[in-house]
Amino acid sequence: MRGSTTLPPFQKFLEANRAIVYRFLTVAVGPQEADDVFQETFIAALRAYPRVREADKLDRWILAIASRKAIDHHRGAGRRPMPIDDPPDQPVHDPPVRYADDPLWAAVRSLPPRQRVAVVH
Structure with a gap:
């Protein structure tokens, strides 16, 4: 009967297909992400393997x-936070009060709180 060939053990199947799947994923998602997506692929395959018919x-x-x-990896890329480097350690100093006598800042301070926030932001 066509398509009813006996399935090889999963480990044998993995070894036989590892290289082609990894090459495909390296091109599809890039070399940095290929390992993770490769693992996700074979975990999904392992779960579904007993139900394979052909x-x-x-x-x-x-x-x-x-x-x-x-x-799925590309869809999720927009939702994953991008890692950023920590800012260099710098001493925290209060900024000098240069604008205390500035007429513009005096006008800003005279605004109602909500308008002041809008101007400052």
């Missing part, structure tokens, strides 16, 4: 999973 199409099946995981 063992002769496993290579297309795993690439379809990798493709969906790459798309």
Whole structure:
């Protein structure tokens, strides 16, 4: 019967498809993110593996999973916080009060609080 070939053990399947999936993901998401998306791909494949019906199409099946995981990765990229470096340690000093006598700042201080906030921001 077509498509009813016996499934290889998952470890054997992983070894047989590791290189092609990793190359695909390196191009799809970049070398820095390929490892994480590769792991997500094979975790999803491991969970779904017992339900696979057509063992002769496993290579297309795993690439379809990798493709969906790459798309999910790109969708989530906008929601992930970007890491930033800590600012250099600098002593905290109160800024000098240069504008105490400035007529502009005197006018700002005379505004109602809500308007003052709007001007200052």
